[in-house]
Amino acid sequence: MSSVATQDRNIASTFAKGMAVLAAFDGSHETLSLADLARATGQDRATARRGVLTLVQLGYLHQNDRRFRLTPKVLSLAGGFLQANAFGRQVQPVLNYHAAMLGADITLALRDGENVLLLAQSTVRDGPVSYGFTLGSRLPLLHTSLGRMLLACEPESLMQELVTRAPLPRHTERALENRADIAQAIGTARISGSCVTDGEFETGIAGLAVPVSRPGERAAVVGASFPSGSGPHDARLQRLHLCAADLRQNQALEKL
Amino acid sequence: MSSVATQDRNIASTFAKGMAVLAAFDGSHETLSLADLARATGQDRATARRGVLTLVQLGYLHQNDRRFRLTPKVLSLAGGFLQANAFGRQVQPVLNYHAAMLGADITLALRDGENVLLLAQSTVRDGPVSYGFTLGSRLPLLHTSLGRMLLACEPESLMQELVTRAPLPRHTERALENRADIAQAIGTARISGSCVTDGEFETGIAGLAVPVSRPGERAAVVGASFPSGSGPHDARLQRLHLCAADLRQNQALEKL
DNA sequence: ACACAATGTGCGCAATACGAACGATAAGTC
DNA sequence: GACTTATCGTTCGTATTGCGCACATTGTGT
Incomplete structure (x- = not known):
């Protein structure tokens, strides 16, 4: 030993x-x-x-x-967290409402090390995109809108460190390969208060994300996905902002 | 030691x-x-x-x-199970479709020891009942329709043992208190192929459940809830049977 | 069938972890 | 506020638990 x-x-x-x-x-x-x-x-x-x-x-x-x-028994470990944090009463109904209004799945995510961790989602019937990820799934940090928005919510020094260190596999032809370009996209997201990616993680899929957390809190974001070129994003981002505002208002995520 | x-x-x-x-x-x-x-x-x-x-x-x-x-990190343990078993692609869309058709949440459950363990659910916007349970939640075995349906799917000797041994807290005034009465209700569920309870776990809430698993497989059921007296259950049970048939057909649960 | 690679397992030995005893904190009483 | 008692958190001596090497077993390639 x-x-x-x-x-x-x-x-x-x-x-x-x-x-x-x-x-x-x-x-x-x-x-x-x-x-x-x-x-x-x-x-x-x-x-x-x-x-x-x-x-x-x-x-x-x-x-x-x-x-x-x-075995399914591992789900009970997650159930302890979801129950203790009242996700069933405080988070899921908000996601359901806004996903129905948006007509697309909405996902809530945090950062876990060098990955995005999905905490909850509302999946709608016949949504435009269904990529099979669920609560508990991990996604890449650098090539998803959720990941970039999470990095945009972190202090500059931590953001730079993670952009330098996080894995940079090339998921699609359109994926940014240059870490400086990714840092710049994150800077843009920080300024604009939202992040849009297009076909960098899954070909033909655009990702949208906005912050839920307030500055100083643990970074949390909500996001949605649409087929590339399937319409303007302004109203969709607005809907995600409303969802984020409702989550902030019912204080469901304050103790994460 | x-x-x-x-x-x-x-x-x-x-x-x-x-x-x-x-x-x-x-x-x-x-x-x-x-x-x-x-x-x-x-x-x-x-x-x-x-x-x-x-x-x-x-x-x-x-x-x-x-x-x-x-912390939310425990969700990643559940994510491993959900991802490995393709719940996002194979289970969730089926539950979403049938929940939309039913106009109410649908839940998939297994037995874990002397409890019901919730594996997945589709929660709809403005459903008639939202009791806050989520994936990973545990419910009682003896006073819920999910629990009784699960017991109905087990061999007779195991069912009798669990009815004798499982906790019997009294959640509501209407809750059956006599284990023999519960065993009889389970027997009825076994014969009729569905289970309905009314106000035994939560006052004013009726629960419906039907089997998903085939005989010889690990018992799995789907269920939904409605306010007591809010209409006939025949069409609702039919919808749950259709949901169960779709889950059997895509073989999503065969390896549980 | 044989050789080699990969994987699974037994058990000697010492590092890890148990828990008793003590220190620290909380709660109840006057 | 002081004191006593109960409860909770922590340290460290000791021995039990678990590490990992070497061997056994199984799988793969020729």
Whole structure:
């Protein structure tokens, strides 16, 4: 075992390793093997194995031959957060109302490290875009309107650091490749108070995002998506601003 | 430490204890203290403390003075499940379509131990009932239509065991108090292929549920709620059956 | 069928984590 | 406000838990 002299005795390293195993089930694969998990977490296979078998015993994973998958029980961990923060009463109805008025899905998002984390969404019947992301999904920070609007809400120094450090995979032909260009787009979003991207994350899809959080609060944004060229964005952005204003007014996100 | 002779060396007990700490944040309180967690988990306060501080370091909990709350990061654990099982593409659109046709929220649920676990829902704008539960919420098994329908889908012996063992708190004046009466209602649901309750979990609210799963599969149901006495249920149950048929057809739930 | 690569598992050993005891804080009483 | 008691949070000695190496087993390529 690592004999780091400044080992923090307040931290249970076995628990931290186990959580890394759980987090490795990030949705990018339906199932994972012990060896997959050892690679994903950097742990010895024996260590990853104990983590996985513990999760199976607790009911969070199901084992099928030599592969493991998450069970629905992990949803109850999210349920604790959603219930404690009254998302069902305070957030979802606001998103539903404005999504119905907009005629498109609306998504609420925060930043989690170098990713966008989706917290809630209202998905409408027969919306113009349905890209399959859900509550809990992670999206890239640099090529989505949600991500750029989140960065626009952060202090300049943190924004610059994240633009420099966050991954920059090229999702589409139209994706900006130059970090300086992305920083400039973020600066524009900061000034205009909204962000629009077009076809940088998914081809043929325009993304719109506006801030929900007030300055000094943890950055939160709402956004929507439309087919590229499917109409002017002014009224749509206005609708997103109204949604953000309602979320601020019912103070649903103050404790995030 | 417990010196259980048959300690399973494949299980990391420290990780299991840590997961019990995480699961203690079940949404029933906005924040919990160390002492709260020690009581909820049955652990020594020092043990619970290491669990909590580990979760803070990993970003799943936020500490404010002597109290702790879940952060949105726990949603990413759920996101792994939802993404891996394509809920955004395969489940949500079906629920959205049928909820729009029904004019009311539709919820998909499974059983998790002695509770109902909500897996997904489509919530409509201005639906007749909005009780604030979300994905990941737990509901009682014995007094909800979802719970009774789930029990109706289980083998007789398991159903009898759960009816005997599951908690029987009295949520409303109309709640059945006699376990034999509940078993009989479940038997009726099994025969008729649907379940209706009225005001047993929330006063003035009728619940409807029908099975999604096929015999031999893990029990799953869909349900909706309406104000008591707000109209006949036949057409509504029909709509729920159509929803269940669509979910079966796209095979979204086969791997749960 | 064989060789090699990859993966899964057992168990010796020591690092990690438990929890008793003590310190700190909160609550109740006068 | 002072004092007592109860409750909660933290430290650190000790031993139990869990790490990871080496071996066993399984999978893959020729």
